[in-house]
Amino acid sequence: MATLMEAARLSRAPSLGLMAVGVxxxxxxxxxxxxxxxxxxxxxxxxxxxxxxxxxxxVSMQAAPRVLARFGRATMPAAGAFAALVALAPLAVGDTVxxxxxxxxxxxxxxxxxxxxxIRLSLEEAARGVHLMxxxxxxxxxxxxxxxFAAAEARRSGWPPEAFLPLSALVVLALGxxxxxxxxxxxxxxxxxxxxxxxxxxxxxxxxxxxxxxxxVCENATDNWSALHIERTLGAEAGFGGYGPAMLGLTMGIxxxxxxxxxxxxxxxxxxxxxxLVGTFxxxxxxxxxxxWVGVLGVACIGLGAAVTVPSANTILGRLVRPDQRGLxxxxxxxxxxxxxxxxxxxxxxxxAAFGLRWAFGAIAIxxxxxxxxxxxxxxxxxxx
Numbered sequence: 001m002a003t004l005m006e007a008a009r010l011s012r013a014p015s016l017g018l019m020a021v022g023v024x025x026x027x028x029x030x031x032x033x034x035x036x037x038x039x040x041x042x043x044x045x046x047x048x049x050x051x052x053x054x055x056x057x058x059v060s061m062q063a064a065p066r067v068l069a070r071f072g073r074a075t076m077p078a079a080g081a082f083a084a085l086v087a088l089a090p091l092a093v094g095d096t097v098x099x100x101x102x103x104x105x106x107x108x109x110x111x112x113x114x115x116x117x118x119i120r121l122s123l124e125e126a127a128r129g130v131h132l133m134x135x136x137x138x139x140x141x142x143x144x145x146x147x148x149f150a151a152a153e154a155r156r157s158g159w160p161p162e163a164f165l166p167l168s169a170l171v172v173l174a175l176g177x178x179x180x181x182x183x184x185x186x187x188x189x190x191x192x193x194x195x196x197x198x199x200x201x202x203x204x205x206x207x208x209x210x211x212x213x214x215x216x217v218c219e220n221a222t223d224n225w226s227a228l229h230i231e232r233t234l235g236a237e238a239g240f241g242g243y244g245p246a247m248l249g250l251t252m253g254i255x256x257x258x259x260x261x262x263x264x265x266x267x268x269x270x271x272x273x274x275x276x277l278v279g280t281f282x283x284x285x286x287x288x289x290x291x292x293w294v295g296v297l298g299v300a301c302i303g304l305g306a307a308v309t310v311p312s313a314n315t316i317l318g319r320l321v322r323p324d325q326r327g328l329x330x331x332x333x334x335x336x337x338x339x340x341x342x343x344x345x346x347x348x349x350x351x352x353a354a355f356g357l358r359w360a361f362g363a364i365a366i367x368x369x370x371x372x373x374x375x376x377x378x379x380x381x382x383x384x385x
Contacts, residue, residue, distance in 0.1 A: 011124060011132040013179040015139045017076050017117035020175035022143030024083055024110050027168035028090070030151030031161050038161075041096040049100040054339070056107030057114075061335050064115040065327035073181045075116050080176010083109040087169040091162055113176065115334055119327045120181075122318035126326070131260065131268070133311030138256035141307070145249035147171075204320035205333045207374050207381070208313045211272065212337020214371050215309035218279065218302065218364050221344035222248055222286075226299045229286070229357040236292035247296050248303040255307030268312035269379030276371035279305015283365035287358045298361075305368055310337075316378050 028035075036046050068075050086109050089102035121132050147168060154164045226244030230236045255275070262271055282301020289295040314330060321329045351360040 006130075011121060011136050013076065013181045014117035014120045014124075014132075015136040016175045017080070017113045017120075017179045018136050018140040019143040020080055020083065020172045020179075021110050021114050021117075022140040022145075023147040023168055023171050023175065024087055024106075026144040026147030027151045027165060028087070028106075030148045030155060031090075031165065034155070034161055035090045035099070038090075039093055039096050039099040041099060045096045046099075049096055049103055052100040053103040053107035054341070056104040056109075057111035057338055058335050060108040060111040061115045061331045061338070064112060064119070064331050067112065068116055068119060068327060076113055076120075076179040077177050079109055079112040079116065080179060081173060083113060083176060084169045084173035085109075087172055088165060091165060111338075113179075115331055117179075118314055118330055118334070122314060122326045122330060123323070125315055126318055126323055131315055133315045134256045134259035134308055137307075137311040138253050138260070141249055141253035141256060145246070145253065148249070149246070201321060201325060201329055201332070204317060204381070205329055207378050208317040208320075209333040209336040211309055211313045211371060211374050211378070212333060213340040213343075214367050214374075215306050215313075216337055216340030217344035217347065218283070218367055219248075219252070219306045219344070220341045221348040221360075221364060222299060222302050222306075225348045225352070225357065225360065226286070226295070229361065230292050230295045230299075233357045234289055234292045234295050236295075244296055244299045247300045251300045251303030252307040255304040256311060259308035259312065262308075267379070267382075268316050269375050269382060271308050272312050272378070273372060273375040275305045275308045276368055276375060277305070279368040279371075280365050281305075283361050283368055287361035287365060302364070302368075309371065313378070316382060320381060 039046070039049070041049060071078065083106075086102065086105045089106060090099065093099045093102050117136070118133075121136055125132050151164055151168070223245050226248065230244050259271055259275070266274065279302050282298045282303075282305055284298075285301060286295055286298030289298055313333075317329055317333055318326050347363070348357075348360045351363050
């Protein structure tokens with residue numbers, strides 16, 4: 001059983017990579033209002049521009065296993081350097097089309113770090129026989145929260161994007177270059193003689209992809225709509241709603257740290273099942289909340305519920321496939337699952353427009369509950385394996 005310090009040492013490079021991803025998106029998210037104004041983008045056009053980040057991510061995830069096999073230990077540092085460069089792209093655009101192009105390359109660069117880090121973690125988990133995913137994803141959550149908070153304070157102090165985004169890009173560059181692995185580099189194993197590259201993958205990928213999709217829908221929908229729900233539906237004063245997404249990021253980070261230890265005792269499938277129960281309860285509390293503080297408490301429970309699903313599902317998938325298939329399996333599962341990251345806010349908007357935000361959070365409760373049978377099915381697959 002690996003301690004947190006041992007796990008941190010074994011997963012140094014992937015952890016730094018995921019922290020770079022958190023800093024990148026955290027800083028960008030805080031400056032979205034100003035970037036949107038500079039691009040003179042209406043809401044609908046801005047939404048389409050954001051979808052270009054998803055398109056870039058999908059292209060990158062599709063190519064990641066081949067890129068990693070070709071460039072090896074240089075993949076994450078190179079992607080980190082490119083991500084630091086494109087983090088400055090929004091400063092140079094003046095219209096929606098330019099912003100869409102910038103977001104495509106931003107999504108592609110950061111997704112290459114993201115999926116490569118997860119592939120590296122899966123290989124290391126298999127070789128060492130320890131759980132590492134939750135600890136490393138906690139690093140992402142805390143880095144995202146820290147970058148978003150720093151950027152928000154910078155904006156309140158009157159810093160324009162030209163003053164803050166270069167600083168965040170330097171942090172991304174430093175973290176990206178630090179992901180270079182030396183003697184500890186572990187190359188992806190070759191396929192056994194006569195074995196097909198995709199033999200038996202679909203059966204293992206499908207339930208994991210469904211879990212990823214549900215988790216990303218719930219996480220990003222809550223992140224984008226909780227502040228509005230707390231202020232508009234529950235009547236909180238202006239600014240208090242920001243405690244919703246802040247609490248989400250904080251509890252996700254804490255949940256993943258706790259999940260690093262709990263997974264070794266409960267197993268990943270059991271951990272997902274228990275956390276989904278907590279998340280379902282949290283979404284129900286958020287939907288029926290009668291006061292702002294109750295809404296914040298409900299969002300905190302959603303964060304705890306969604307925290308461990310993605311990293312634990314990654315670990316399970318790595319065990320269900322051959323060692324040489326891990327990169328391909330993770331990239332394909334993430335291509336489907338990551339779509340939930342962009343579907344979530346839109347889905348919430350449609351439900352809210354038709355029925356109100358209480359019903360929208362009720363829909364999140366249903367989606368969290370759908371994780372329960374999938375977690376049980378994955379547990380049975382693991383036991384048979």
